[in-house]
Amino acid sequence: MTKLLVFGHQSPDTDTITSAIVYSHLKQSIGEEAEAVRLGEINQETQYALDYFEVEAPRLLEDMKADHQDVVLVDHNEFQQSAVNIKELTIHGVIDHHRVSNFETEGPLYMRIEPVGCTATVLYTIYKEHQVEIPQHIAGLMLSAIISDTLLLKSPTCTERDIEVANQLAKIADVDINTYGFEMLKKGASIDGMSAADIVGNDAKSFELNGHTVRIAQINTVDPVEILALKDDLLQNIDERIERDNYDLYMLVITNILDNDSIVLTKGLTDKVDAAFDVKVEDSEALLKDVVSRKKQIVPPLTNAFNA
Amino acid sequence: MTKLLVFGHQSPDTDTITSAIVYSHLKQSIGEEAEAVRLGEINQETQYALDYFEVEAPRLLEDMKADHQDVVLVDHNEFQQSAVNIKELTIHGVIDHHRVSNFETEGPLYMRIEPVGCTATVLYTIYKEHQVEIPQHIAGLMLSAIISDTLLLKSPTCTERDIEVANQLAKIADVDINTYGFEMLKKGASIDGMSAADIVGNDAKSFELNGHTVRIAQINTVDPVEILALKDDLLQNIDERIERDNYDLYMLVITNILDNDSIVLTKGLTDKVDAAFDVKVEDSEALLKDVVSRKKQIVPPLTNAFNA
Numbered sequence: 001m002t003k004l005l006v007f008g009h010q011s012p013d014t015d016t017i018t019s020a021i022v023y024s025h026l027k028q029s030i031g032e033e034a035e036a037v038r039l040g041e042i043n044q045e046t047q048y049a050l051d052y053f054e055v056e057a058p059r060l061l062e063d064m065k066a067d068h069q070d071v072v073l074v075d076h077n078e079f080q081q082s083a084v085n086i087k088e089l090t091i092h093g094v095i096d097h098h099r100v101s102n103f104e105t106e107g108p109l110y111m112r113i114e115p116v117g118c119t120a121t122v123l124y125t126i127y128k129e130h131q132v133e134i135p136q137h138i139a140g141l142m143l144s145a146i147i148s149d150t151l152l153l154k155s156p157t158c159t160e161r162d163i164e165v166a167n168q169l170a171k172i173a174d175v176d177i178n179t180y181g182f183e184m185l186k187k188g189a190s191i192d193g194m195s196a197a198d199i200v201g202n203d204a205k206s207f208e209l210n211g212h213t214v215r216i217a218q219i220n221t222v223d224p225v226e227i228l229a230l231k232d233d234l235l236q237n238i239d240e241r242i243e244r245d246n247y248d249l250y251m252l253v254i255t256n257i258l259d260n261d262s263i264v265l266t267k268g269l270t271d272k273v274d275a276a277f278d279v280k281v282e283d284s285e286a287l288l289k290d291v292v293s294r295k296k297q298i299v300p301p302l303t304n305a306f307n308a
Numbered sequence: 309m310t311k312l313l314v315f316g317h318q319s320p321d322t323d324t325i326t327s328a329i330v331y332s333h334l335k336q337s338i339g340e341e342a343e344a345v346r347l348g349e350i351n352q353e354t355q356y357a358l359d360y361f362e363v364e365a366p367r368l369l370e371d372m373k374a375d376h377q378d379v380v381l382v383d384h385n386e387f388q389q390s391a392v393n394i395k396e397l398t399i400h401g402v403i404d405h406h407r408v409s410n411f412e413t414e415g416p417l418y419m420r421i422e423p424v425g426c427t428a429t430v431l432y433t434i435y436k437e438h439q440v441e442i443p444q445h446i447a448g449l450m451l452s453a454i455i456s457d458t459l460l461l462k463s464p465t466c467t468e469r470d471i472e473v474a475n476q477l478a479k480i481a482d483v484d485i486n487t488y489g490f491e492m493l494k495k496g497a498s499i500d501g502m503s504a505a506d507i508v509g510n511d512a513k514s515f516e517l518n519g520h521t522v523r524i525a526q527i528n529t530v531d532p533v534e535i536l537a538l539k540d541d542l543l544q545n546i547d548e549r550i551e552r553d554n555y556d557l558y559m560l561v562i563t564n565i566l567d568n569d570s571i572v573l574t575k576g577l578t579d580k581v582d583a584a585f586d587v588k589v590e591d592s593e594a595l596l597k598d599v600v601s602r603k604k605q606i607v608p609p610l611t612n613a614f615n616a
Contacts, residue, residue: 100419101412106611108407108603113419129437295416303414 002070003033004092007061007083009076010039011204014046014148018141019074019119020058023095026123029132037061039083045188049144053137075119077103080206095122098295102208117155117162120145124165139172147181148188151257157293185257189220196233200241200252207299209306212248212269215241218294220257227254231265235284238267255292262288276305310378311341312400315369315391317384318347319512322354322456326449327382327427328366331403334431337440345369347391351510353496357452361445383427385411388514403430406603410516425463425470428453432473447480455489459565465601493565497528504541508549508560515607517614520556520577523549526602528565535562539573543592546575563600570596584613
């Protein structure tokens with residue numbers, strides 16, 4: 001086996017980047033060769049966490065070489081969210097907290113998926129099992145991932161286990177969860193320096209729903225009005241992406257982390273959005289009341305709407 | 309959530325039956341409602357283990373009712389090996405040691421797969437994590453599964469972890485691994501009372517290989533000559549199954565547990581068998597030298613042959 005490359009999904013978020021770093025650290029701690037890499041640009045929220053705990057970003061993987069064919073996936077398993085040539089690689093492990101779909105291997109592997117809010121929560125358990133001590137910077141990165149994925153422990157995806165682990169990690173990382181967490185989320189919610197294309201592509205993932213390709217991007221904000229001011233540009237960019245990549249439906253979910261509602265800008269088969277959320281998309285826009293979680297509150301009703 | 313139903317694959321073997329019982333025990337021990345069920349008849353080897361440790365066989369699941377829609381799969385994940393209506397059920401967990409293929413869920417789940425020789429080895433680790441004490445009869449069943457799947461720790465699928473766990477379990481179960489194991493395997497290797505149809509269908513699993521349906525049955529023996537005496541009847545039964553169920557290739561793998569070779573009786577696209585194992589199937593028969601493991605030594609080269 002060559003050195004294990006550990007990476008998360010395309011359009012990386014904080015859980016994906018930190019989990020690659022954290023799992024590589026764990027593998028190295030038990031004497032295995034592993035390197036964290038990333039499939040896309042670091043967002044501002046993640047950069048804040050990396051800077052705070054003084055950790056370097058993983059190397060951007062531009063080209064997966066044949067001699068780097070042994071990989072571990074973190075924070076995802078669906079092939080359309082993974083490395084372009086994932087089917088040519090040997091997947092030795094998966095650490096994740098999402099549903100399983102469009103995933104297969106040729107041989108046995110180590111697969112660890114738990115129905116919790118964040119990959120970091122699963123990783124914490126694995127550290128305990130291996131009795132590997134968690135250093136301060138690693139604890140800080142794991143805590144950042146939990147704060148990010150659960151919107152400061154408030155998302156419906158957040159489980160009791162996430163809260164328990166977050167509290168343990170905050171002690172090791174020596175930060176106050178709320179103070180640190182709010183600063184980090186606010187950084188991620190800033191659109192300073194982002195183009196319309198950056199916003200429309202933020203944390204975007206593709207889903208295959210009953211033969212249709214649905215692309216769902218999500219951006220957190222403390223000021224939705226600031227983003228909606230760019231609506232014409234955003235919709236034009238969505239049109240371009242639909243044209244270029246043949247999506248059947250595109251959704252840009254703008255989530256207000258202060259009141260936990262989302263506004264969606266959407267083009268394509270928007271009658272599926274109407275059906276899924278019992279709303280009426282008007283002028284390519286709809287309010288999704290109390291919806292913050294793509295995984296728990298957007299993908300499942302949308303799956304049902306496409307299967308109906 | 310209704311009571312969890314826990315079951316293994318069709319054509320159950322010892323690991324599948326005991327893992328359903330064992331995981332239900334673990335779930336009950338941590339205060340969750342769970343019941344082990346089975347999708348097919350108990351074989352003689354498994355019955356020997358159940359009798360030895362005085363455990364009742366799980367209930368045969370004839371009809372999956374709508375009110376029993378919450379399930380955990382043990383010792384398999386591929387849908388074609390599972391309950392007929394698996395796509396209508398909610399899969400809450402998977403404990404397994406096989407490759408992942410033809411499997412998906414609508415939501416997050418608990419998934420625990422390790423590249424070891426036996427599901428029981430994974431279950432042992434989960435008991436330890438939950439700090440649940442393993443009673444003697446449960447240890448006995450887990451040990452039986454490891455002995456069965458690894459042919460008394462001799463199969464190439466057997467890992468150091470399987471050996472380590474088997475030794476721990478033998479202490480709790482208070483048996484000598486070799487003495488007990490040989491008796492159990494010999495029981496399973498007996499064809500007393502089996503018809504040609506029973507032999508051809510023994511521990512049979514379907515695999516989708518590059519668009520072809522391949523059915524692979526396996527039977528252990530200490531006397532291959534005794535089985536080959538029935539060759540005409542066995543081949544006729546294989547023909548009938550190919551006709552009835554539209555298999556593209558059928559392989560009956562007759563594994564000699566004394567010398568660790570297998571003889572395969574096969575019909576259909578047998579040129580794939582030639583290519584996969586560098587042999588020449590003659591008169592529907594070939595010797596597979598040092599091949600005992602379907603998972604590790606049969607499915608991978610066959611997959612390559614079908615993909616070539």
